Amino acid sequence: MDTPRPLNLIAELTYRCPLRCGYCSNPLDWASVRDGLDSDAWGRVMHEAAALGAIHVGLTGGEPTLRPDLREIVAHAAAANLYPHLVTAGTLIEPAGLDPLIEAGLRSVQLSIQDSDPAASDAMAGTESFERKLAFARAVRARGLPILLNVVVHRGNVDRVDAIIALARELDVERLELANVQYYGWALLNREALLPSRAQLERARLRVEAARAESARPEILIAIPDYHRERPKPCMGGWGQKMLLVDPSGRVLPCHAAADLPGLEFWRFGERSLAECWGEAPGMNAFRGEDWMQEPCRSCSERARDHGGCRCQAFALLGDAAATDPACGLAPDRSAILAARDAAEGDGIRPIRHRATSAS
Amino acid sequence: MSARADLEARLRAVGEERYHHRHPFNLRMHAGELSAEEIRAWARNRYYYQTRIPKKDSTILAKDGTDTEFRREWIGRIHDHDGEKPGEGGLELWLELASATGCDRDEVESLRFVLPGVREACDAYVEFVESHDLFDSVASSLTEMFAGDIMKVRIAAFEAHYPWVAAEGLRYFQSRTSQAPRDAAFGLSWVLDHADSPEDAARCVAALERKCEILWSLLDAVEAAARRPELVPHAEVRNDSAEDRTLVVLPERAVALNESARELLDLCDGEKSADALALEIAHRHPDAKTAYPDAHDFIAHMERAGVLACAASATAG
Numbered sequence: 001m002d003t004p005r006p007l008n009l010i011a012e013l014t015y016r017c018p019l020r021c022g023y024c025s026n027p028l029d030w031a032s033v034r035d036g037l038d039s040d041a042w043g044r045v046m047h048e049a050a051a052l053g054a055i056h057v058g059l060t061g062g063e064p065t066l067r068p069d070l071r072e073i074v075a076h077a078a079a080a081n082l083y084p085h086l087v088t089a090g091t092l093i094e095p096a097g098l099d100p101l102i103e104a105g106l107r108s109v110q111l112s113i114q115d116s117d118p119a120a121s122d123a124m125a126g127t128e129s130f131e132r133k134l135a136f137a138r139a140v141r142a143r144g145l146p147i148l149l150n151v152v153v154h155r156g157n158v159d160r161v162d163a164i165i166a167l168a169r170e171l172d173v174e175r176l177e178l179a180n181v182q183y184y185g186w187a188l189l190n191r192e193a194l195l196p197s198r199a200q201l202e203r204a205r206l207r208v209e210a211a212r213a214e215s216a217r218p219e220i221l222i223a224i225p226d227y228h229r230e231r232p233k234p235c236m237g238g239w240g241q242k243m244l245l246v247d248p249s250g251r252v253l254p255c256h257a258a259a260d261l262p263g264l265e266f267w268r269f270g271e272r273s274l275a276e277c278w279g280e281a282p283g284m285n286a287f288r289g290e291d292w293m294q295e296p297c298r299s300c301s302e303r304a305r306d307h308g309g310c311r312c313q314a315f316a317l318l319g320d321a322a323a324t325d326p327a328c329g330l331a332p333d334r335s336a337i338l339a340a341r342d343a344a345e346g347d348g349i350r351p352i353r354h355r356a357t358s359a360s
Numbered sequence: 361m362s363a364r365a366d367l368e369a370r371l372r373a374v375g376e377e378r379y380h381h382r383h384p385f386n387l388r389m390h391a392g393e394l395s396a397e398e399i400r401a402w403a404r405n406r407y408y409y410q411t412r413i414p415k416k417d418s419t420i421l422a423k424d425g426t427d428t429e430f431r432r433e434w435i436g437r438i439h440d441h442d443g444e445k446p447g448e449g450g451l452e453l454w455l456e457l458a459s460a461t462g463c464d465r466d467e468v469e470s471l472r473f474v475l476p477g478v479r480e481a482c483d484a485y486v487e488f489v490e491s492h493d494l495f496d497s498v499a500s501s502l503t504e505m506f507a508g509d510i511m512k513v514r515i516a517a518f519e520a521h522y523p524w525v526a527a528e529g530l531r532y533f534q535s536r537t538s539q540a541p542r543d544a545a546f547g548l549s550w551v552l553d554h555a556d557s558p559e560d561a562a563r564c565v566a567a568l569e570r571k572c573e574i575l576w577s578l579l580d581a582v583e584a585a586a587r588r589p590e591l592v593p594h595a596e597v598r599n600d601s602a603e604d605r606t607l608v609v610l611p612e613r614a615v616a617l618n619e620s621a622r623e624l625l626d627l628c629d630g631e632k633s634a635d636a637l638a639l640e641i642a643h644r645h646p647d648a649k650t651a652y653p654d655a656h657d658f659i660a661h662m663e664r665a666g667v668l669a670c671a672a673s674a675t676a677g
């Protein structure tokens with residue numbers, strides 16, 4: 001098999017984060033993963049990723065701005081001719097702190113805000129952070145960088161879509177992504193408190209359509225979560241196809257949650273080249289292509305589109321990473337999805353368990 | 361008020377509110393604020409509308425085989441547009457107008473450089489008449505009720521603000537100052553005679569509103585073509601050697617361009633209008649029959665994709 005071209009490098013610079021979101025998809029034992037790569041090592045990652053064909057690099061975490069050497073890392077990314085994009089909660093950088101990053105070549109910022117309502121936003125983040133985020137957004141716009149605003153929608157905030165869109169307009173963002181919770185890690189523990197009802201989502205979708213008709217800016221993305229659909233999401237454009245993730249310890253993965261899958265061997269950058277970690281690690285090849293598929297995926301006409309769905313979800317819900325994603329209507333065992341769907345009916349707000357401040 | 365007078369008042373109110381005399385492009389035209397380039401683009405594009413008129417009127421004529429008086433009257437519109445012989449008629453006068461503004465007459469007549477949005481609007485008018493009955497079709501033509509006035513404003517505006525357009529070029533407008541009211545008077549009384557119920561009245565109003573909408577969107581398209589596209593500041597254009605293509609890299613996405621798209625993108629400098637760019641591309645590639653509308657479609661597409669940002673026309677406030 002030809003090694004696929006990774007278009008997008010996700011550089012998880014650290015798992016540390018001052019926030020404690022109840023939908024965080026970082027591993028539950030995040031605190032045991034140390035920041036293993038220094039800025040020069042990240043620089044080598046960038047150059048080797050570019051050589052493999054990567055175009056973008058998302059500098060993420062955890063909270064990447066906790067890295068004191070972030071400026072050097074951005075400079076390495078730019079030198080490697082990657083398009084550096086910072087994914088941040090925006091609570092740590094002072095406006096002036098942006099300037100060296102921009103000079104080093106930072107091109108765009110993804111800012112996550114938890115809610116349009118300051119108190120609800122702070123409650124979800126587990127810290128007082130809303131006002132700092134707005135100040136950060138204004139500082140980014142004042143410097144001319146585009147902002148992609150990311151708001152994870154869940155049953156507690158999805159009815160405030162109008163206010164969220166108004167906030168996005170006020171902050172003059174390029175794009176608003178009303179993101180679905182990814183039910184791994186902390187989010188899976190909190191699924192009952194997070195998964196919106198079908199009716200809530202339908203209302204939100206109509207609001208978004210109305211907002212799009214009003215103005216083309218910002219672009220607004222919203223997708224119905226796979227829990228409420230009959231076909232799975234084409235996760236990451238296919239396992240080990242387009243996205244190359246390097247976690248804080250240097251481990252090379254196909255996505256955020258893959259490290260939790262048992263029995264898969266992934267390799268660490270530094271011990272081997274990035275090309276080897278990407279192309280040859282047994283874990284990376286475990287679900288590449290279609291050879292691993294079972295029925296009904298194996299003979300399904302949709303398999304080139306959705307790649308059988310998400311491996312991590314199949315494992316998290318069925319205990320078998322090679323099973324058809326239970327989000328698919330054709331999957332033999334959908335009980336977990338259907339039960340979660342039933343549990344999501346009704347609009348009540350339910351308590352959230354926050355990400356732990358240290359290893360649990 | 362009688363039902364007849366009431367319907368007439370409602371039709372006049374539609375015109376007052378929705379006829380394109382209120383369109384920002386016409387307001388700027390009449391205030392003397394359009395550039396020569398905008399005037400030319402308008403004259404060239406509006407010619408497509410002119411060519412659809414005889415088609416529309418033939419369709420109307422074909423709808424009813426019983427009303428001799430109606431036919432005798434309506435056929436006059438076709439004669440007005442086509443003339444009795446070469447060198448006469450409304451279409452000819454429009455071509456003279458277009459030449460007087462500096463357009464290449466053959467180019468205008470070829471209809472090669474018609475904006476996609478203008479084509480769509482004008483075709484929608486013909487389709488409306490094809491798919492509706494005689495009553496709706498005649499009602500839709502009643503924008504003529506408001507055409508006489510706008511022609512007078514326009515003549516004055518051209519004389520005052522665009523003296524570089526030779527006076528002979530204005531003969532189309534002059535001819536319409538008398539034709540339009542005459543045609544409108546006939547159309548209006550015919551419609552009022554045939555509107556027998558409140559439902560008829562509602563259909564009639566709806567047909568006129570639809571027509572106003574079509575004229576409005578024609579000008580929307582002309583106006584949009586004067587905007588000046590430019591690469592957004594955070595976009596990075598690079599050669600993607602791995603796959604032998606150009607990529608425009610944006611936050612979290614990249615847009616692949618083929619060779620002709622790249623050629624067009626390289627011309628977008630924030631100074632030239634979309635229309636000027638499309639014309640330039642079309643002239644560079646005379647064999648590519650759809651180069652002009654394709655270029656406009658591409659610019660619109662790239663704007664939606666966040667690759668290009670378009671500033672208002674150089675003269676718009």
Ligand code: SF4
Nearest residue numbers: 017019020021024062
């Ligand atoms: S989801 Fe919240 S807690 Fe988790 S890394 Fe992102 S900002 Fe930090």
Ligand code: SF4
Nearest residue numbers: 297300302303308328
């Ligand atoms: S059966 Fe497998 S390939 Fe077919 S739609 Fe479902 S997940 Fe996709």
